Amino acid sequence: MGNLGMTEILLLGIALLIFFGPSKLPQLGKSLGQGIQEFKKAAKDITSDVS
Numbered sequence: 001m002g003n004l005g006m007t008e009i010l011l012l013g014i015a016l017l018i019f020f021g022p023s024k025l026p027q028l029g030k031s032l033g034q035g036i037q038e039f040k041k042a043a044k045d046i047t048s049d050v051s
Contacts, residue, residue, distance in 0.1 A: 020028060
């Protein structure tokens with residue numbers, strides 16, 4: 001993911017709170033987690049098909 005320091009993570013969190021509000025953050029986190037999980041599964045399927 002890169003070199004994100006504590007300051008950058010804090011600024012991202014504050015920006016997310018401002019843009020989406022506290023009620024939408026759990027929903028965004030869940031969607032992001034599902035997207036990452038699907039991406040990893042697709043990448044695993046592709047690598048197993050190639051091998």
